[in-house]
Amino acid sequence: MTALLELRSVTQRFGGFTALDDVSCSIEAGSISSLIGPNGAGKTTLFNVISGLVMPSAGSLGFNGTDYTGRRPDEIVRLGIARNFQQVRLFPALSVIENVMVGAHLRLPRTGLLDFMGGPFNADRVDRLARSIATEMLDLVEFKSAGDTHPQQLTLVDQRRIEIARALASDPRLLLLDEPAAGMNPSESNQLGAIIRKIRDLGRTVLLVEHNMRLVMAISDHVSVLSAGKVIATGTPSSVQADPAVIAAYLGN
Numbered sequence: 627m628t629a630l631l632e633l634r635s636v637t638q639r640f641g642g643f644t645a646l647d648d649v650s651c652s653i654e655a656g657s658i659s660s661l662i663g664p665n666g667a668g669k670t671t672l673f674n675v676i677s678g679l680v681m682p683s684a685g686s687l688g689f690n691g692t693d694y695t696g697r698r699p700d701e702i703v704r705l706g707i708a709r710n711f712q713q714v715r716l717f718p719a720l721s722v723i724e725n726v727m728v729g730a731h732l733r734l735p736r737t738g739l740l741d742f743m744g745g746p747f748n749a750d751r752v753d754r755l756a757r758s759i760a761t762e763m764l765d766l767v768e769f770k771s772a773g774d775t776h777p778q779q780l781t782l783v784d785q786r787r788i789e790i791a792r793a794l795a796s797d798p799r800l801l802l803l804d805e806p807a808a809g810m811n812p813s814e815s816n817q818l819g820a821i822i823r824k825i826r827d828l829g830r831t832v833l834l835v836e837h838n839m840r841l842v843m844a845i846s847d848h849v850s851v852l853s854a855g856k857v858i859a860t861g862t863p864s865s866v867q868a869d870p871a872v873i874a875a876y877l878g879n
């Protein structure tokens with residue numbers, strides 16, 4: 627097994643409260659892994675630590691063999707880790723395609739004054755490239771409306787798709803998805819499951835936080851269970867479902 631992401635004894639304290647308590651786990655390259663657990667278990671906090679929005683109080687983070695503890699969120703995106711948010715965060719003043727192009731620009735060369743004068747990466751060329759990456763990613767997430775629509779005119783489900791497309795446009799090796807199926811009906815979540823598999827089959831690694839157990843059990847290669855800030859089980863979907871500690875954690879919620 628090749629670990630793409632490794633968390634070593636990660637602890638996160640907020641004042642006197644311990645939200646993550648000595649969490650160690652690794653995510654295998656090329657897998658779909660899910661993190662489940664009752665409300666307040668620490669799942670979003672763990673995503674925030676992995677993506678650099680909060681600095682762990684203790685412990686270290688490794689990605690592709692590099693210790694990246696303490697790096698800034700934008701540096702972490704360039705390392706190859708991208709995410710969506712539970713509360714969708716799109717730019718309301720930008721169209722759908724422009725929102726996704728923001729992700730693409732993170733992987734493209736920056737343009738400077740010389741480039742405007744006709745260098746190999748002139749602004750127009752970079753913009754065209756960003757637009758073509760964005761179009762490809764919107765196709766991948768099966769977004770069917772026009773790219774010049776503004777996000778606030780769309781359903782929450784479509785806004786979630788755009789956020790996933792924007793994350794993918796930065797060409798991440800690891801995609802973190804925080805409750806992507808929230809607000810979806812069964813047919814929409816089946817479609818999302820197929821999209822997540824497609825993303826994995828294209829060679830990316832996916833880490834999912836999700837309450838929709840039907841989706842988690844259907845698509846995950848590995849499942850880890852957090853409860854009160856600790857990992858209490860890790861395994862295949864069926865082994866985790868049958869684990870008495872997991873059942874007790876959910877019943878106690």
Ligand code: ADP
Nearest residue numbers: 640643645663664665666667668669670671672
């Ligand atoms: P989950 O995503 O599993 O529902 P969270 O990671 O959102 O859990 O929260 C875990 C715990 O940490 C909760 O008790 C929450 O109130 C607390 N928490 C999260 N962020 C902060 C913060 N910035 N300050 C204080 N407490 C926080």
